[in-house]
Amino acid sequence: MKTSKIPFRTLREAPAEAVISSHQLMMRADLIRKLGNGLYTYMPLGLRAYRKLESIIKQELDRSGAMEFKPTVVVPGDIWKESGRWETMGPQMLKAKNRGEQDMVVSPTAEEAYTAICRAGLTSYKQLPINMYQINTKYRDEIRPRYGVMRGREFNMMDGYTLNADDESLDESYQAYAKAYHRIFKRLGLKVIPVKADTGAMGGSGSEEFMIESPIGDDTLILCPNCDYAANVEKATCAPDAAVDNDGNPQKKTDLPIEEVATPNVFSIEDMEKFFQQTPKTFIKALIYRVINSTLDLSKAPGCEKLEAKTEGSMKYYPVSYACVLIRADLDVNEAKLAGLLKASEVCLAEDDEVKEIAGAGHGFVGPVSVKCPIVQDLSVNDMHDAIAGAGKDGFHIKHVEPGRDFTAYLNADVRTVKAGDKCSCGGTYYTTKGNELGHIFKLGKKYTESMNVTYLDKNGKAAVPTMGCYGIGVDRVLASIIEANHDDQGIIWPMSVAPYQVAIVPIKYKDAMKEAADKLYDQLMDAGVEVLLDDRDERPGVKFNDMDLIGFPIRVTIGDKNLPNVEVKVRNQSEAQLIPLEEAGAKIAQIVKEAIDALNKTE
Numbered sequence: 001m002k003t004s005k006i007p008f009r010t011l012r013e014a015p016a017e018a019v020i021s022s023h024q025l026m027m028r029a030d031l032i033r034k035l036g037n038g039l040y041t042y043m044p045l046g047l048r049a050y051r052k053l054e055s056i057i058k059q060e061l062d063r064s065g066a067m068e069f070k071p072t073v074v075v076p077g078d079i080w081k082e083s084g085r086w087e088t089m090g091p092q093m094l095k096a097k098n099r100g101e102q103d104m105v106v107s108p109t110a111e112e113a114y115t116a117i118c119r120a121g122l123t124s125y126k127q128l129p130i131n132m133y134q135i136n137t138k139y140r141d142e143i144r145p146r147y148g149v150m151r152g153r154e155f156n157m158m159d160g161y162t163l164n165a166d167d168e169s170l171d172e173s174y175q176a177y178a179k180a181y182h183r184i185f186k187r188l189g190l191k192v193i194p195v196k197a198d199t200g201a202m203g204g205s206g207s208e209e210f211m212i213e214s215p216i217g218d219d220t221l222i223l224c225p226n227c228d229y230a231a232n233v234e235k236a237t238c239a240p241d242a243a244v245d246n247d248g249n250p251q252k253k254t255d256l257p258i259e260e261v262a263t264p265n266v267f268s269i270e271d272m273e274k275f276f277q278q279t280p281k282t283f284i285k286a287l288i289y290r291v292i293n294s295t296l297d298l299s300k301a302p303g304c305e306k307l308e309a310k311t312e313g314s315m316k317y318y319p320v321s322y323a324c325v326l327i328r329a330d331l332d333v334n335e336a337k338l339a340g341l342l343k344a345s346e347v348c349l350a351e352d353d354e355v356k357e358i359a360g361a362g363h364g365f366v367g368p369v370s371v372k373c374p375i376v377q378d379l380s381v382n383d384m385h386d387a388i389a390g391a392g393k394d395g396f397h398i399k400h401v402e403p404g405r406d407f408t409a410y411l412n413a414d415v416r417t418v419k420a421g422d423k424c425s426c427g428g429t430y431y432t433t434k435g436n437e438l439g440h441i442f443k444l445g446k447k448y449t450e451s452m453n454v455t456y457l458d459k460n461g462k463a464a465v466p467t468m469g470c471y472g473i474g475v476d477r478v479l480a481s482i483i484e485a486n487h488d489d490q491g492i493i494w495p496m497s498v499a500p501y502q503v504a505i506v507p508i509k510y511k512d513a514m515k516e517a518a519d520k521l522y523d524q525l526m527d528a529g530v531e532v533l534l535d536d537r538d539e540r541p542g543v544k545f546n547d548m549d550l551i552g553f554p555i556r557v558t559i560g561d562k563n564l565p566n567v568e569v570k571v572r573n574q575s576e577a578q579l580i581p582l583e584e585a586g587a588k589i590a591q592i593v594k595e596a597i598d599a600l601n602k603t604e
Helices: 023-030 045-062 077-083 111-119 167-187 268-278 335-341 353-359 447-451 475-485 512-527 541-551 580-600
Strands: 032-036 039-042 072-077 094-096 103-106 129-139 154-164 193-196 206-213 219-223 230-232 261-263 284-294 310-312 314-328 346-351 376-379 387-390 394-401 412-413 431-445 465-473 503-505 532-534 555-559 566-571 578-581
Touching: 023 475, 039 045, 045 129, 045 154, 045 167, 045 475, 072 387, 077 111, 077 310, 077 346, 077 447, 094 566, 111 129, 111 154, 111 447, 111 465, 129 268, 154 167, 154 475, 167 230, 167 431, 167 465, 193 219, 206 219, 206 230, 268 394, 284 353, 284 387, 314 353, 335 346, 335 412, 387 412, 431 447, 431 475, 447 465, 465 475, 503 541, 512 532, 512 555, 512 580, 541 555, 555 580, 566 580, 578 580
Parallel strands: 193 230, 314 376, 376 412, 503 532, 503 555
Antiparallel strands: 032 039, 072 103, 094 103, 129 154, 154 465, 193 206, 206 431, 219 230, 219 431, 261 394, 284 314, 284 346, 310 314, 387 394, 431 465, 555 566, 566 578
């Protein structure tokens, strides 16, 4: 291809809204152009890189045994009502009505579509597992889209789905996708960290994220230097640390009854430390949470006798409920863990008036003894004794509190936020880093197949419900992450596998002997199967060089009168160029390209 045929224009400066390197460089190199807030168009050079990335994903998934399918982007709202996510998915889901007043959805994800499609043809266990993937457009109405294609409103995702007869089969599919992911990211030149992750609104029994370290990452990763433990902070667990007294000794059980203590103007944990002269490890922190769209059965939970549930499809849920979370005062509640425990779409701290109604007191004085909602007790409270807590009465606290004696938890689980310095089960000390999620694999279980009434006849001729897996890669996000990981002050440094073109030929002037040499080398490389761009523009050499480095072609060949019959070959990520005779340049460049591709494709 010749540059004169490509409608591109590079920018010296990035738009003010572009604050991360990938967004800045993609805009400056004219790989993308903004059409609206969170809406970007891939221009020809950007689309070439995108298609190559897409092709690598397809090759590795096909190799793993998955088959491609393509559902529609706009799907009936009825299938979302069946699954129970019509209301619970939240405002990020773009809904519409067609001319027949039928509810429609611009897909933010495709679990419902896949499940509905597969159940239509599923009759026998002999058809399982069903393993299909798509690469398709999605839309989520982000409140604040940012970072270009890293977090846009319209984006492209690879979604793989499996229907499996049992958990053993599901695990086989899950592991096959994990291996395919490792091969995909290796071919892209990306070093990913697989981490345990929260299943969030997707539901299911387990999941794993494929993260890349990034200073602009949205996620905090918890890592152990002594073993291979890695987890998103939303999912991370740690070894328990004992509740201790002021002297660092384990707390001792007391037989003393609860004693109410007047504590005027004592609101925060710091205030309590000063007032009681105790370590915060002796305080029980009580927080009232508003719980949105919980599908947990609360019919027998304390304080929920009059709570009304709604039914959507076959799913029963509570639009709004409340929970009192107890945790040792030196620790913080992990809201993702809490939402997962309560099977809720969202949890948030209750407002002042809600707290007052449920706890009988304001923030700072909420206590576990008199609260009128279910108690969720973090595991850190289990070994606390002779503790101090809010009295459920403004201006008062209580001491000599014994968990299990003075109150009973409805749920006892890990809802603690793990942080740097906490201990791994192996004895190592955790550290943290920022990361961006590139891919995610889920064991969804029967969340969708049960709610959407998917059945088949098993080996015994009886009706059975299949289990399900979901596997996603954010294609746009991966492309931006490649740039985040591969750039310098001059521009992008593409890996050979996804560069828009592998080689850029830049004649100082496209005429006379330089034109003849450029055309000859161009033809040789094309015949060798190398993807090559010839810069035939009538521009100053400095403009051409800057543009080629900005766009990031892996190899730049400069052809000038002074060097002919030699040409200058410069590999983008190397500081020195080399002069090669024109007659040898084609073969030498083709060899460099092949070696780079082979290195990326090499499996360990």
